Amino acid sequence: MIKRLIGIKPEDLKMTLEHLKNEGFIYLSFITAVDKLKSFELYYRLVNPESGECAVVKTEIDREEPGIDSVTDLFKGANWHEREIYDLFGIKFKGHPELRRILLYDGFEGHPLRKDWSSPDVEKRPGDFV
Amino acid sequence: MEEKRELETFDFKINMGPQHPSTHGVFRLTLKLDGETVVDAEPEIGYLHRSVEKIAENRTYEQALPLTDRLDYVNAMGNNLAYVMAVEDTAGIEVPERAKAIRVVMAELNRIASHLISLGTQGLEVGSHTFFLYCFRERERILDLFEKASGGRLTYSYFRFGGLSKDLPDGWVKEALEFLKDFEEKMKEYYVLFLDNPIYRGRATGIGIIAPELAINYGASGPVLRGSGVPLDLRKKAPYLIYDQLEFDVPVGTDGDVWDRSWVRFREMQESVRIIRQVLDNLPSGPVLEREARYVVIEEGMVNYFAVESPRGELGFFIVSDGSEKPYRLKIRSPAFVNLSMIREVVKGEKLADIPLIIGSLDPVFGEVDR
Numbered sequence: 016m017i018k019r020l021i022g023i024k025p026e027d028l029k030m031t032l033e034h035l036k037n038e039g040f041i042y043l044s045f046i047t048a049v050d051k052l053k054s055f056e057l058y059y060r061l062v063n064p065e066s067g068e069c070a071v072v073k074t075e076i077d078r079e080e081p082g083i084d085s086v087t088d089l090f091k092g093a094n095w096h097e098r099e100i101y102d103l104f105g106i107k108f109k110g111h112p113e114l115r116r117i118l119l120y121d122g123f124e125g126h127p128l129r130k131d132w133s134s135p136d137v138e139k140r141p142g143d144f145v
Numbered sequence: 146m147e148e149k150r151e152l153e154t155f156d157f158k159i160n161m162g163p164q165h166p167s168t169h170g171v172f173r174l175t176l177k178l179d180g181e182t183v184v185d186a187e188p189e190i191g192y193l194h195r196s197v198e199k200i201a202e203n204r205t206y207e208q209a210l211p212l213t214d215r216l217d218y219v220n221a222m223g224n225n226l227a228y229v230m231a232v233e234d235t236a237g238i239e240v241p242e243r244a245k246a247i248r249v250v251m252a253e254l255n256r257i258a259s260h261l262i263s264l265g266t267q268g269l270e271v272g273s274h275t276f277f278l279y280c281f282r283e284r285e286r287i288l289d290l291f292e293k294a295s296g297g298r299l300t301y302s303y304f305r306f307g308g309l310s311k312d313l314p315d316g317w318v319k320e321a322l323e324f325l326k327d328f329e330e331k332m333k334e335y336y337v338l339f340l341d342n343p344i345y346r347g348r349a350t351g352i353g354i355i356a357p358e359l360a361i362n363y364g365a366s367g368p369v370l371r372g373s374g375v376p377l378d379l380r381k382k383a384p385y386l387i388y389d390q391l392e393f394d395v396p397v398g399t400d401g402d403v404w405d406r407s408w409v410r411f412r413e414m415q416e417s418v419r420i421i422r423q424v425l426d427n428l429p430s431g432p433v434l435e436r437e438a439r440y441v442v443i444e445e446g447m448v449n450y451f452a453v454e455s456p457r458g459e460l461g462f463f464i465v466s467d468g469s470e471k472p473y474r475l476k477i478r479s480p481a482f483v484n485l486s487m488i489r490e491v492v493k494g495e496k497l498a499d500i501p502l503i504i505g506s507l508d509p510v511f512g513e514v515d516r
């Protein structure tokens with residue numbers, strides 16, 4: 016169960032996470048994104064390993080040219096999470112050391128976890144097995 | 146007179162994988178070497194990417210269940226458990242006591258099976274083929290138990306929303322207890338044969354050291370984190386099922402090297418045996434499934450995350466619902482993915498010959514890393 020959900024503006028993200036980190040939430044469990052058609056939602060889950068408490072930070076960003084600050088300097092583990100979100104959602108993380116695709120190959124077109132993405136293979140064969 | 150000059154050397158790159166026998170799956174590592182010492186490493190994943198998260202968006206909650214078996218295929222029960230419990234937690238489905246107890250037994254048996262593979266392949270790395278075969282022999286007995294209960298040997302889908310697909314067959318508990326008895330005896334032998342073996346100690350001690358601060362900063366979990374001395378175990382910190390009523394220890398390492406991680410896995414198997422014994426001795430009677438929730442609909446706008454302690458660490462499912470019978474978004478928090486992301490820092494300064502051991506000690510399963 017998510018007990019503590021903190022909604023913030025995207026520009027306050029780094030400040031919030033830094034504040035939480037100083038409070039003892041030093042463990043970044045995961046980062047993920049959700050395509051809400053009009054915007055993208057980003058979720059950051061932090062854990063306090065001493066007490067086992069957790070906090071989820073949620074922010075919403077624009078869907079046109081989506082971008083947000085990278086938190087790799089606070090949490091090294093954010094590196095692959097952010098690369099995965101860039102790969103599958105196309106959200107750009109400013110300040111990320113090596114923002115490139117991670118799961119899909121470099122020549123892949125589009126970002127498949129966006130709701131408006133459809134496979135080019137399906138479109139080539141209309142009516143075939145679909 | 147010839148002028149004296151320094152010998153000029155330069156770093157060179159070698160490629161390990163994706164089809165390398167000791168990368169434990171399809172994983173590519175480009176190593177930059179100075180002689181035998183690794184200066185830098187470039188990990189490449191995604192060779193087993195099957196877009197499980199996207200497929201799940203087009204399936205109902207129950208149809209997505211078999212997908213979870215195929216993520217971490219050496220721990221299919223644990224993956225089923227994490228997914229089923231995430232959905233139950235979100236939809237508010239109750240589970241009968243007997244089903245809870247059997248779920249614990251299955252998850253712990255699968256933990257033993259998974260750690261056996263991890264330790265066995267560590268044996269292969271240092272040339273101990275006998276130990277590898279012993280591990281697989283023990284694992285075979287666990288798979289037999291799973292087959293009797295669920296019908297499958299590798300992918301079970303044994304759990305349902307609200308309980309289990311069927312009750313245990315007659316004589317299963319007796320057989321499981323027999324296995325535990327034999328296994329406990331054999332474990333003493335295996336400790337001497339493998340962990341305490343001077344060859345393995347010599348090879349695995351002092352390599353692949355992960356400092357506790359680094360492990361936490363990377364979000365590592367499971368034996369990789371506990372090998373570095375951080376006692377974070379979700380079964381203790383955020384108990385689910387009946388773990389809060391059971392007695393068990395959380396073993397932690399001291400140095401955070403490869404040997405410590407193997408030792409933690411070994412000790413965890415002993416603790417799992419202890420847990421299974423406690424549950425089987427007081428197995429509650431009653432139904433295992435009161436009302437099957439085949440058609441789960443979660444109310445609109447629900448956002449939930451539920452994690453369990455898999456053999457590799459914190460395995461969680463993040464569910465966003467739009468009020469339909471299909472998940473709007475299903476994110477899998479894969480422990481192997483996060484643990485593997487440390488690889489670049491862990492292999493720096495190590496010798497080339499130790500790299501397979503170090504990768505093996507992180508215990509990645511690529512079905513889960515790539516999803």
